[in-house]
Amino acid sequence: xxxxxxxxxxxxxxxxxxxxxxxxxxxxxxxxxxxxxxxxxxxxxxxxxxxxxxxxxxxxxxxxxxxxxxxxxxxxxxxxxxxxxxxxxxxxxxxxxxxxxxxxxxxxxxxxxxxxxxxxxxxxxxxxxxxxxxxxxxxxxxxxxxxxxxxxxxxxxxxxxxxxxxxxxxxxxxxxxxxxxxxxxxxxxxxxxxxxxxxxxxxxxxxxxxxxxxxxxxxxxxxxxxxxxxxxxxxxxxxxxxxxxxxxxxxxxxxxxxxxxxxxxxxxxxxxxxxxxxxxxxxxxxxxxxxxxxxxxxxxxxxxxxxxxxxxxxxxxxxxxxxxxxxxxxxxxxxxxxxxxxxxxxxxxxxxxxxxxxxxxxxxxxxxxxxxxxxxxxxxxxxxxxxxxxxxxxxxxxxxxxxxxxxxxxxxxxxxxxxxxxxxxxx
Numbered sequence: 001x002x003x004x005x006x007x008x009x010x011x012x013x014x015x016x017x018x019x020x021x022x023x024x025x026x027x028x029x030x031x032x033x034x035x036x037x038x039x040x041x042x043x044x045x046x047x048x049x050x051x052x053x054x055x056x057x058x059x060x061x062x063x064x065x066x067x068x069x070x071x072x073x074x075x076x077x078x079x080x081x082x083x084x085x086x087x088x089x090x091x092x093x094x095x096x097x098x099x100x101x102x103x104x105x106x107x108x109x110x111x112x113x114x115x116x117x118x119x120x121x122x123x124x125x126x127x128x129x130x131x132x133x134x135x136x137x138x139x140x141x142x143x144x145x146x147x148x149x150x151x152x153x154x155x156x157x158x159x160x161x162x163x164x165x166x167x168x169x170x171x172x173x174x175x176x177x178x179x180x181x182x183x184x185x186x187x188x189x190x191x192x193x194x195x196x197x198x199x200x201x202x203x204x205x206x207x208x209x210x211x212x213x214x215x216x217x218x219x220x221x222x223x224x225x226x227x228x229x230x231x232x233x234x235x236x237x238x239x240x241x242x243x244x245x246x247x248x249x250x251x252x253x254x255x256x257x258x259x260x261x262x263x264x265x266x267x268x269x270x271x272x273x274x275x276x277x278x279x280x281x282x283x284x285x286x287x288x289x290x291x292x293x294x295x296x297x298x299x300x301x302x303x304x305x306x307x308x309x310x311x312x313x314x315x316x317x318x319x320x321x322x323x324x325x326x327x328x329x330x331x332x333x334x335x336x337x338x339x340x341x342x343x344x345x346x347x348x349x350x351x352x353x354x355x356x357x358x359x360x361x362x363x364x365x366x367x368x369x370x371x372x373x374x375x376x377x378x379x380x381x382x383x384x385x386x387x388x389x390x391x392x393x394x395x396x397x398x399x400x401x402x403x404x405x406x407x408x409x410x411x412x413x414x415x416x417x418x419x420x421x422x423x424x425x426x427x
Contacts, residue, residue, distance in 0.1 A: 001117060006105035009112035010092060016131040035166055037122065038133035042140070042166060044118035049140040049167050052082075052148060055275055056167065058155040058197045059176025061322045062210070062268045065260065065300050066176055067154045069272030073294030074150055074279075075100050077286050082143035084136070084164070085154040089302065089421050096139050098146045111138045111145070132156060136163040150279075160199020169204030172278045173229075176271065178216045179322035180351065194219035203227045208274045210234050210267065232278075237270040239263075244306055244334060254288065256295045262304035262316075262330045269295050302421050304330050311406045315424065318415035321351050324358040327415060331362060339364035341406045343396060344386075346416040348377040352385065355416070360389050367396040367405065371417045 004012075042049055055070055057063050067085050074081040080099060088094035096103040103111075115138050119129060129137070143151050153170070155162045178194050194216040201207055201223050209220055211233060224231040237249040237256075246259040249266035251273060258269050273291060280286055304316045304327065312335070318327040331340055341364050346352050360366075366386045368379035379395045386393035402424070406412045414420060 001113060004109055004113045004116060006109040009109050012112070012116075013092060013131055013135070016134075035133075035161060035163070037127050037129040038137060038163055038166055040122055040127055041115070041118055041129045041133065041137050044121065045115065045137065045141060048137075048144040051144050052140065052151050052167075054167050054170035055150065055152045055172045055174060055279070056155070056164065056170040056200050056205075057153065057174040057176065058159040058162075058200050059174075059210070060179045060193070060197075060320065061326070062176040062264060062271070063154050065265060065268040065298075065303055066174060066272050066275075067152050068300040069269050069295060069298050070174075070275055071097070071100070071152045072298040073272065073276050073286065073291050074152070074284075076290040076294045076297070077284075079149040079284065080147055082139075082146060082148035082151040084139045084143075084151065086132070086156045087418060089418065092135070095135055096142050098143065098148060103142060107142065108138075111142045114141060130163075132163045136166075150284075155197075155200060158199070159197040161196075162200070165200050169202035170200075171205065171282055172275050173201055173205045173207045174271065174275050175207065175209040175212075175220060176268070177210045177322065178212055180320065189215070191215045191219055195223075198223040201227055201229055203229060205229055206278055207231045208234060208271065208278060210271050211236060232274065234267075234271045234274050237266045239266050242333065244309075244312075254292070256292055258295055258298060260298060260300055260303070261306060261334070262326065263333050264326045264330070265304075269298075302418055307424070308403055310408050311403060312409075312411045313402060314411065314413045314415075315421060316413065316415045317418040318355070318359070319347070319350060319417050321354045321358065324355040324415075327413075328358055328362060331411070331413065335411050338362075338411055341410065341412045342366045343369060343402065343405070343412065343414045343420075344382065344416040345369045345371040345379065345420045346377050346382060347371055347373060347375040349375055350377075350417075352377060352382070356385060356389060359415070360386065360391050363391045364410075365392040365394075367394060367400075369396045369420070369423070371419050372422050373417070373419050 057067050064085050071081055071083045083097040093102040153164050155164055178197055190213055207224055207229055237251040240248040240250055248257050251270050302315055307313050307315055316327050318324050340362050368382040370376045370379055383393040
């Protein structure tokens with residue numbers, strides 16, 4: 001077996017089409033939304049996904065934070081927990097985390113070297129697993145090699161046909177708030193989108209869900225009834241205090257502290273705690289003190305994250321209508337009656353009009369920039385759309401110091417896409 005270097009492994013992935021199978025003679029070798037190629041790849045590796053236990057997390061917003069909370073809590077215990085969360089912000093290693101530590105370059109190369117021969121055999125037979133199918137397969141193999149007692153697995157897109165949905169019934173299925181996003185793929189109604197997300201629900205699991213819109217709740221209840229799965233909806237926690245240093249909330253008579261900002265983070269933490277309670281019921285030894293400690297220690301960058309004071313600079317994904325809505329709510333909670341300077345970059349396949357209509361009423365002015373993605377909206381075009389709504393907008397000059405865009409006590413918010421984080425330079 002050839003041993004690939006880390007550089008060779010990364011070069012292989014960078015040459016693959018993102019989220020799509022490679023093409024041959026101009027035609028895809030498989031349906032983009034079929035998992036057959038991934039299942040074939042896993043079969044050649046003796047199906048490592050079947051030897052692990054899971055918490056599987058789907059939804060539109062809050063998935064990453066909820067995964068981070070659950071993983072942090074379990075990391076306070078004796079159990080070895082693996083975490084698969086996407087997208088990665090800086091490098092591929094972020095996808096595979098065990099015990100809070102990203103996979104090393106050496107281990108990444110070793111796992112890739114194990115998977116690549118199986119991939120090559122399939123391509124010779126005309127079967128082409130996609131980028132994320134290969135990466136997800138590598139994750140299963142790595143988590144098995146590391147002896148993980150539990151894997152917290154985040155859905156990348158949708159649910160039913162997501163690359164993570166090749167696992168047996170998870171111990172707990174978690175559904176975060178479902179709203180509009182990726183409509184060209186998942187459907188144009190909340191019921192259609194919810195049906196795709198609910199595709200991860202399997203007989204033999206239990207489901208915990210955030211409070212949902214009525215049509216979403218109906219879908220989840222119907223799917224759970226059909227598959228004989230117990231469904232519990234999370235009760236909203238009561239926020240006790242909130243500042244730029246963190247927030248306290250109460251749930252089931254217990255008080256918890258989180259350093260994550262954003263008005264929605266207490267809700268995400270509460271959903272994670274409900275999932276942890278289900279693990280306790282299944283025999284996992286997790287104490288109340290470990291839950292509180294795990295919630296307090298949770299880190300999750302890029303979701304209403306304060307990265308600079310004097311001036312205040314906030315980074316937030318805010319890449320869909322619900323994300324923009326809760327971003328505005330958080331800004332108004334932390335900085336009441338204050339106009340905000342935005343730095344925006346948005347993917348052109350997003351609901352740009354709806355995002356702008358949500359955020360611009362609190363805007364002082366806007367700078368636009370490219371998202372480091374082929375799907376980026378032209379920043380000149382984005383600036384024109386903003387200007388049409390009566391807000392001064394200009395393309396962000398190259399090498400411009402972000403902290404100099406606003407005065408000492410003002411607020412700058414960088415938002416529109418998580419991928420923007422790659423290009424953030426404060427000084």
